[in-house]
Every structure is written in structure tokens, then in C-alpha cells.
Amino acid sequence: MTAVLGGCGSTGSSDVTLRLVAADYGDSAANSSEKYWKALAETYESAHPGVQIEVSVYSWNDVDAKVKEMVDAGHAPDLAQIGAYADYAAAGKLYPASDVLSIRTQADLLSQLSDAGQVKHTQYGIPFAASTRVLFYNKTLFAKAGITPPTTWDELAADAEALKSKGVKYPYALPLGPEEAQAETMQWLLSGDNGGSGYTDDIGTYTIDSTQNVGTFTWLKDELVGKGLTGPVAPGRLNRATAFAAFADGQVGMLNGHPTLMQQAARKGVKFGMVPMPGRTGKARASMGVADWMMAFKQNGHADRIGDFLDFVYSEKNVLAFSREYGLLPVTSSASDTMSASDKATDKALRPFLAQLPTSELYPVGKTSWAAVSASVKKDIGRAVAPGGSPSGVLTRLQTAASSADSSDAG
Structure with a gap:
């Protein structure tokens, strides 16, 4: 148009x-x-x-x-x-x-x-x-499972287990598909150990394969995906739009969302609540802003x-x-x-x-390399949580590509 x-x-x-x-x-x-x-x-x-x-x-x-x-x-x-x-x-x-x-x-x-x-x-x-992101949860499904919104990762995993036991299709929807995987990834990176490290450090150097970030994706792979708490679609094939639509259809217990999801869920009559994204041991250091x-x-x-x-x-x-x-x-x-x-x-x-x-x-949008790095994350990050996948291996490959793109742009 x-x-x-x-x-x-x-x-x-x-x-x-x-x-x-x-x-x-x-x-x-x-x-x-x-x-x-x-x-x-x-x-x-x-x-x-x-x-x-x-x-x-x-x-x-x-x-x-x-x-x-x-x-x-x-x-x-x-x-x-x-x-x-x-x-x-x-x-x-x-x-x-x-x-x-x-x-x-x-x-x-x-x-x-x-x-x-x-x-x-x-x-x-x-x-x-x-816009920013918060954790949306389905109030009806939470009431049926007798649970309250999580404030830590462990509570999130426990809530997801309770939702799964009640037959919820997507206890926690983890959209790491190619549509917007860089967003879900960043929200989790910011909530990791010691405040998370995000994509870059304070001076703008890429830190994708930091110890905290590897720990975050190892936890996701072992405690959510590996235990069948993220639904029937592999995270690497689940796109944000599909996850949002499933939440509006009452099939998702929890997911990260932005303001658009409020209207989408309300139109379908879903009763939902919103809380800050949980961190490893408490509220995440920061939300992802866009x-x-x-x-x-x-x-x-x-x-x-x-x-x-x-x-x-x-x-x-x-x-x-x-x-x-x-x-x-x-x-x-x-x-x-x-x-x-x-x-x-x-x-x-x-x-x-x-x-x-x-x-x-x-996002580190001031870096001309970010577009290429974002595209690589969208394409590859789902493999980090796939069966047999290696979080450290995938994040190291992404870090190598990011460092290369950054140095060529700087040159």
C-alpha cells in the first residue's frame, strides 16, 4: 500500500x-x-x-x-x-x-x-x-492448574509442568523460528545468571557465547524443551505469529509478548495477566526494548x-x-x-x-553488523535447544560470525 x-x-x-x-x-x-x-x-x-x-x-x-x-x-x-x-x-x-x-x-x-x-x-x-516485552499468562489455565505467575526460572518450569499435566498444548511457547527468534533469544539472555549478558557488553562488543548465555540456553534445552514443556512444534520451527495466535486460541499457558497481543487475546475472549519476565533467581535485570x-x-x-x-x-x-x-x-x-x-x-x-x-x-542497532547477526540468530538459534543440539556450539558459531561481521564493518 x-x-x-x-x-x-x-x-x-x-x-x-x-x-x-x-x-x-x-x-x-x-x-x-x-x-x-x-x-x-x-x-x-x-x-x-x-x-x-x-x-x-x-x-x-x-x-x-x-x-x-x-x-x-x-x-x-x-x-x-x-x-x-x-x-x-x-x-x-x-x-x-x-x-x-x-x-x-x-x-x-x-x-x-x-x-x-x-x-x-x-x-x-x-x-x-x-515497545517492550512482558510475560503473558492465561488466567483460566493457571486457575485450573492451581498455580501463580512465576518470578524465577524454576517457578516458570514448575508452572509449565503443572500446565502440561492439565493437558495444555503449549505450557510455555518458545518461538525460536525464523520470524523473530532474535527477540525471544534476547529476552532470555537478559534474564540469565548475574543479570544476563545480552548480545553485547557495555562497550558494544558481541558476547553471544558468554558463560551466562551458554548457561541460559543449556537451561532452556534441559529444563523446558527437553521435558516437553514447550509444545508440539519444535521451538526452531515455531514463529511468533503462530505462538501469538495459539495464545489467543487459549492453547498457550505462558509466553513473552508485546502490546499487540493484548488486543489479539482480548478479541478472542482470553483472560490473561502480565508480569515481568522472570530471571534465573528473581526478576530479570532488563526487559527487551524495541x-x-x-x-x-x-x-x-x-x-x-x-x-x-x-x-x-x-x-x-x-x-x-x-x-x-x-x-x-x-x-x-x-x-x-x-x-x-x-x-x-x-x-x-x-x-x-x-x-x-x-x-x-x-538490540545493538547502532552496529551495521547487527542486520547480519540478527539474520544468523533467526536461522540457527533453534538448533541450540533441539535434541542432540549443543548450546555452546551454536552460540560459539554465532559469536564467530558476529565478530567477523563486526570487524569487516569496522574496517
Whole structure:
């Protein structure tokens, strides 16, 4: 789907036309992002008669490729709101955030999201939307099994055993299939021994085969998968969308999920609860955070105009409107504070996710090697928990590939 949005005035009558390519967060024509951007563009243009905003909206299946195609052809948009920024930043095609955002707007961005937008200590990726993960559980199935939500891995395994004894199809759904295995993997890595180590250390070096991470996948293989507590589909073949659908059908006891699952489960009448992801011996050190990105391309100039428009886009009112429309978390402190204090039912529903955001950890998206590493994780991580699989062997292979990709990018 594509649509070009803008005001009624002709391009010829505008001093400047800013072109933005954006992703569609809607799941139907009724809530397409086209409507959000059309209203935003018209409001901005009415107060800025010398500027026209042209927005092209594409599905998530197409938007990253569309921007790449435009940039490769020498026709970069002024702004792109897509999934990754690091390649364009590394190629010198983006304005630093400080060149376009006002000091007030830049300071309002949540710090851990801004930090994830950096390449070599300069921020190029401007967070646009965020989400975190929590552990969903089926209240009906838990009541039948006489159990309470887990706070440690051992409790999670015990709960899964109780659910299995009651005939639950997926006591704990572990989607390590190719759709989004990097997400489930990271959530478990962050909950491991000694706070987990994630994909990288504090200075950005890959640590995929750390002792903690090998221990995490050994535990998953031995205590969940090996004991038949993850359901009839091998984790390496179970995709997130399938796991979410099974939860909405009442077939899953527990799984990691993001805000979209709330709506999906509620539509099917599933009674569910949400708790922080358990850690090895207590609550996980951090939740996994995910952000989508806005970026400003240098090719056409217009830094001042771009910055003024972005200050409008990132106003509290507009950030809240977008977050509420699509069930996502605000990326600014002002909007987050307002949502946290709100009595609106939709805002209250997002509080468990919002509570995780300040301590969340994001993928290492500032590394140009991350795309290749993520693809390798999606392809291979399921083998670590398969019968006869070697967690240390699989993680070591992934680490070797990651280190190689990192060094070639650095070179």
C-alpha cells in the first residue's frame, strides 16, 4: 500500500517540499498510518504556508526496501521513518540528530532510546515508536492448574509442568523460528545468571557465547524443551505469529509478548495477566526494548525546515496521539509521564510495558553488523535447544560470525 499525503496547495506554490517515507502501523484501512500523517501534515502546513509535507506510506514489508531503492537511485527522501538507520549513518548520508532537533526536543527523548540511536557516540537514529516485552499468562489455565505467575526460572518450569499435566498444548511457547527468534533469544539472555549478558557488553562488543548465555540456553534445552514443556512444534520451527495466535486460541499457558497481543487475546475472549519476565533467581535485570526510527537525510539540505517539522512531530500531543492509536509506547519523557498518570483505559493497559521501558535494553542497532547477526540468530538459534543440539556450539558459531561481521564493518 502506498499513498502520498499533503495539503491542498500545489507544490509550485510552496517554498519547500519535505518528503517523508513512513511505515504503516495500521492493520486495516480504517487505522492506516496514512490518516495519522495526513492530519499531521495538514495541521503543520496550515501554520507554515511556505512548506508542503509529502508523506508516502508503505507497509512494513516494503518500506525499508523502498527507502533503500530511493537512496540508491540518488533520490533520498528528506525524512524516513523505518526500522533501521545504521547503514545510512555509517555511509555519511544522515544529519546528526543535534543538527535538526531543537535542544528541548532532543532532551525530551528517553535517554536509553537516544543512546541506541548512536553510531560512534553520535546520535543519528531518532526513536519514533517503542515497545517492550512482558510475560503473558492465561488466567483460566493457571486457575485450573492451581498455580501463580512465576518470578524465577524454576517457578516458570514448575508452572509449565503443572500446565502440561492439565493437558495444555503449549505450557510455555518458545518461538525460536525464523520470524523473530532474535527477540525471544534476547529476552532470555537478559534474564540469565548475574543479570544476563545480552548480545553485547557495555562497550558494544558481541558476547553471544558468554558463560551466562551458554548457561541460559543449556537451561532452556534441559529444563523446558527437553521435558516437553514447550509444545508440539519444535521451538526452531515455531514463529511468533503462530505462538501469538495459539495464545489467543487459549492453547498457550505462558509466553513473552508485546502490546499487540493484548488486543489479539482480548478479541478472542482470553483472560490473561502480565508480569515481568522472570530471571534465573528473581526478576530479570532488563526487559527487551524495541524501537523504530526516524532519520533525516542530508542530500536535499533543508536542515532547518526538517528540524522545525520534527519538533512538531515530537510534541507531547502528537507523540501521545500516535502511541494511543497503535498501542505503542511514547519515546519522549513528557508523553511517557502523561501516559503513566492517565486514567484512560488504553493508557492503563500499557502501564506494564511502560514500567519496563526505563530499564529496557535494545538490540545493538547502532552496529551495521547487527542486520547480519540478527539474520544468523533467526536461522540457527533453534538448533541450540533441539535434541542432540549443543548450546555452546551454536552460540560459539554465532559469536564467530558476529565478530567477523563486526570487524569487516569496522574496517
